[in-house]
Each structure stands twice: as C-alpha cells, then as structure tokens.
Amino acid sequence: MEILDQTDLKILRILQKNAKLTTKEIADQLHLTASPVYERVRRLEKKGYIKNYVAILNKKKLNRPVTAICMVSLRYHNEGFIDTFEHQIKELIEVQECYHMAGKVDFFLKIHLESLEEYHEFVRTKLSKIQNIGVLESYFVLKEIYNTTTIAF
Amino acid sequence: MEILDQTDLKILRILQKNAKLTTKEIADQLHLTASPVYERVRRLEKKGYIKNYVAILNKKKLNRPVTAICMVSLRYHNEGFIDTFEHQIKELIEVQECYHMAGKVDFFLKIHLESLEEYHEFVRTKLSKIQNIGVLESYFVLKEIYNTTTIAF
DNA sequence: GGAGCTATCAGTAAATTTTTCTGAATATGG
DNA sequence: CCATATTCAGAAAAATTTACTGATAGCTCC
Numbered sequence: 001m002e003i004l005d006q007t008d009l010k011i012l013r014i015l016q017k018n019a020k021l022t023t024k025e026i027a028d029q030l031h032l033t034a035s036p037v038y039e040r041v042r043r044l045e046k047k048g049y050i051k052n053y054v055a056i057l058n059k060k061k062l063n064r065p066v067t068a069i070c071m072v073s074l075r076y077h078n079e080g081f082i083d084t085f086e087h088q089i090k091e092l093i094e095v096q097e098c099y100h101m102a103g104k105v106d107f108f109l110k111i112h113l114e115s116l117e118e119y120h121e122f123v124r125t126k127l128s129k130i131q132n133i134g135v136l137e138s139y140f141v142l143k144e145i146y147n148t149t150t151i152a153f
Numbered sequence: 154m155e156i157l158d159q160t161d162l163k164i165l166r167i168l169q170k171n172a173k174l175t176t177k178e179i180a181d182q183l184h185l186t187a188s189p190v191y192e193r194v195r196r197l198e199k200k201g202y203i204k205n206y207v208a209i210l211n212k213k214k215l216n217r218p219v220t221a222i223c224m225v226s227l228r229y230h231n232e233g234f235i236d237t238f239e240h241q242i243k244e245l246i247e248v249q250e251c252y253h254m255a256g257k258v259d260f261f262l263k264i265h266l267e268s269l270e271e272y273h274e275f276v277r278t279k280l281s282k283i284q285n286i287g288v289l290e291s292y293f294v295l296k297e298i299y300n301t302t303t304i305a306f
Numbered sequence: 307g308g309a310g311c312t313a314t315c316a317g318t319a320a321a322t323t324t325t326t327c328t329g330a331a332t333a334t335g336g
Numbered sequence: 337c338c339a340t341a342t343t344c345a346g347a348a349a350a351a352t353t354t355a356c357t358g359a360t361a362g363c364t365c366c
Contacts, residue, residue, distance in 0.1 A: 007314095012215070015208035019172060022352060033316050038354075040314095051209045054302050055168035061202050062165070062306045067252070069261060086298050093305035099220070100296040108222060108292065112304045139261065143253040145239050149207050149302055151265045152246035153215050175323060186345050191325070193343095 004049070007032075009153065011040055012049060016150045019053045056149065059112060067141040068119050070109040070127070075134040077106070088130045094122055105137070116140075157202070160185075162306065164193055165202060169303045172206045209302065212265060220294035221272050223262035223280070228287035230259070241283045247275055258290070269293075 004012075007030060014026055027037040044050050059065065074081055082100070085107065089098045097110040113119050119138070127136065157165075160183060167179055176187040176194065183190065197203050212218065227234055235253070238260065242251045250263040266272050272291070280289065 012208070012210055016210050017207065019206040019208045024352075034353085035317075035355095036315050042354090047214075048211055049214050051211050053172040053206065053208050054170065055165070055172045055206050056204045056302060057165055057169050057304060058201055058204050059304055061200075062304065064304050064306060069252075069254070090299050095299060096301055096304065098299040099222075099294040100298055101222070102293045102295050103291075105292065107298075108294075138256075139258065140255045141252040141261075142255050145253055145260075146243050146248060146251040148249055149209060151210060151212055151215065151217050151249065153217060177323075187324085188326095188346080189344050195325095 004044075007036075008040055008044060008049075011037065012044060013150075013153075015041070015050065063114055064112040066113040066115055066119065067144070068109075068111045068113060069139040069141070070107075070111060071105040071135075071137040071139075072107040072109065072127075072133055073104070073135040074106050075132050081132050082106075085130060085132065092122075092126055094126075105135070157197075160189075161193055161197060161202075164190065165197060166303075166306075168194070168203065216267055217265040219266040219268055219272065220297070221262075221264045221266060222292040222294070223260075223264060224258040224288075224290040224292075225260040225262065225280075225286055226257070226288040227259050228285050234285050235259075238283060238285065245275075245279055247279075258288070 010030055011026060014021065014029065023034045023037045023041065026041075027034045030037065041050075059067075074085060086098075086100075089095055089107070089109070094111045094113055095109055096112055097108075099108045100106065101108050111119070111122065113122060119140075123136070123138075127133065163183055164179060167174065167182065176191045179194075180187045180190040194203075212220075227238060239251075239253075242248055242260070242262070247264045247266055248262055249265055250261075252261045253259065254261050264272070264275065266275060272293075276289070276291075280286065
C-alpha cells in the first residue's frame, strides 16, 4: 500500500476526531465489516499515517488557564546557537509547541501556565536564562475560539 | 470526587501521552489492579477532565507540509464585528487553531496547507473575503522543533 | 477472452480487554 | 469507638481485539 484510497482517508478522518470508536462502529459508518477496518487501521499505524493516540485534557480544570504566545528572535544566528536554543527549549515543561519560523521572528512558542504571575516567573527564571535571545514579544490568549488537533484533507 | 489525588493525576499524565494503554498496563505502572484504574478513568471522563480521545496524524504524509501562523487585527472592534469574525473563521477548514488575543494583534491563527501557493489562494479567496480585517501578518514554520498535545501539571 | 496474481472483504473463533458486581480493607468524622 | 464513605482486589460476564481462512472482484499479461 503506497497510496491511500477513500476508505483509508475516511478512517483517518474518523479516528482523528474520536479514537475511542470500536472497529465495528467505524465499519458500520463505512458499510463494511470489522475485519477490513481492523486491518486498515493496523496498516495506517504501521505506515506512520497515525503517529499516536492521546487523551485531550481540560486545561482549565487542571489549573492551566493561561495560554501565552511568545515570539523570540535570536541575537546571533550561527548554527550552533540555533541548535542550543532548540535543546534548551525542549527542557521547559511549560512549552507545548515550539517552531523555528521564517520571517522577522526566529521562534514561536505556545506556553500553558497557571497564572500571569507564573508567566513572569517563567520568563525571569527560565527563558531569560537562555543565552542569545534578542527580542521577546509576549501575547496572551483572551479566548480560545477554535482549537482542534485535526487536519483537513 | 471534587479534588483529584495523586493517582488521578498520574493516570491523566499517562493517558495524555498514550491513550491506547489498557487499564491493566496503567494499573501495573501504578501498582494497582485494573478495577480502580478503570473506575477512575470513567470518573475523570465524566467529570470533564478528559475532553476526548483522538488519533494524531502525520501531516506530511497526508500532504499538509506547510504550517502558517497568521496574526490578524481588525479595523473596528465592536462586539458584533468580533463575533462575526469568530463565526467566519470557524468555517475555514484549513484553520486548526484560532485565539482572540490581548495585545497589538487581535487574532492568532494556525493553518495547515498543501503548499505556499495554497496559502496564497487561502488568503486571496477566503481570508480576504472576511470583512473588517485591518492588518494581516503571515509567518511560516521552517521546522517543528517541539509539538505536543500534553500539558504539564 | 481467460489464466494467474493480487488486493479486499466477510465470517469465525480464540485471546484479550472492558465492564459490572461483590466483599474486604482503610480511612473519616462525629 | 462506632458508623459511614471511599478505595481497592478479585472474579465473572460482556464486548472487543486479533488472527486466520476462504471467497470475490479487479488487474495484468499473454
């Protein structure tokens, strides 16, 4: 299987919305029996189309109501500096996402915290300890309008 | 159960990394049997600590290798305009996340696409059709350094 | 058009997991 | 110290997963 057919795509669309459906339930939606659905899911996992299965938790109930976005620019852009930055960012447990960007900022971070005070502490004791940061711009989420893990295809 | 004990927190930490573990496997990690773990998971779902279970797919294999970040500012900030914007954004299937921000930009979007050309088309035929957009800044992800759905707690 | 090959599917049965229930042990609070 | 509530282990039933078999359809090359 090098290319996916419509059935494979449908299965992926279903699973990225709800991974707790049984193969039988998926099969019913696709007018198939459980066997082919089971085999296709296994194949999609093995081939790497499905990276993993996760539970999505309620941030607010777990006392992480603050989401901050950080735009970071480095002072120097040697390869070594960039790699070092990447390594150090991965150590910070508050960071959920980090991207190396094209444009006027170098890195983009999404961070989940308990409070604005904790953000202050995060910047003071962790981010600012990282060498070579030039510019740091902070933004805060007022309201989550839309947030999904699915991709459209 | 109004408050979570350490066992509940451990279960949540495990499930947000791997939702395919059996209750038995989780129980072994916690030195318990399957029954209490099963009951706790059910309770955590029911109480809303677990929002849902999803499969995380491989964007690149599904031909969505381009991630763009959009910063949007509105021209006018009446309540009606903001609500309208929110509604219209939710219709755009390319948008995976949208946040209303505090600061010099109003909205933050994360978008997954097939190519840079498709981004051009997305802005031309969809974003620019939304009324009242003042400033639009685009950034592109060069490299995904870190990207998880987990939160630290 | 037909033989041979491949891919996909349905059906079945065993293995595993989920789910429910019961009773024991431990903590809690008057 | 007793009564109550909570949490847990264990067992058994229900459901699902997993592996296997054979049938069918589509495709390719003669």
